[in-house]
Amino acid sequence: MLIARSAALFVVAALFExxxxxxxxxxxxxxxxxxxxxxxxxxxxxYGFVATLQPDAQFGRILAAYGGVFVAGSLAWGMVADNYRPDRWDVTGALICLAGMAVIMWAPRGR
Structure with missing residues (x-):
């Protein structure tokens, strides 16, 4: 449930930013x-307010991970709002960024 909440907050933050x-x-x-x-x-x-609602309290981690969501979200926004059509390299890059976001946010850590 924590991952779902975190992912939803990233989506809301992306919509605002x-x-x-x-x-x-x-x-x-x-x-x-x-x-x-x-x-x-x-x-x-x-957007700045929504970012504070993330369950993880580490500012640097949240903003670094959000960068991956921002990249993918920006391409999606361009598709919807401006008829932008990403090429395969745009999509590949966005998927790499999202994978990086997932590692930063949700990799198991010895706490």
Missing amino acids: IGGAWLVWQGVREHRGWAWIGAGVIALGL
């Missing part, structure tokens, strides 16, 4: 305005 960054991008680069930028800033703040 990637979504927030995308909103800021849209506000600035696509000239959609301050409301989009403001919504993005709020989402980015919520």
Whole structure:
């Protein structure tokens, strides 16, 4: 159950961080305005809060592992929001990052 909770928190964090960054991008680069930028800033703040809910208390471990989720999530977001089509190397790289995340977070440790 702990792994499922942790994985779900990573997904929620990714939605806030990637979504927030995308909103800021849209506000600035696509000239959609301050409301989009403001919504993005709020989402980015919520990402920071969600990261604190992880069951592991090690900041460095959580952020390092989240990096793998960020990579895969960014590609998925691009597919949904911007019609981006990753090639096999994008997918391979994302899978390697997710494997690294799983090792960092859930490898058995002698505690």
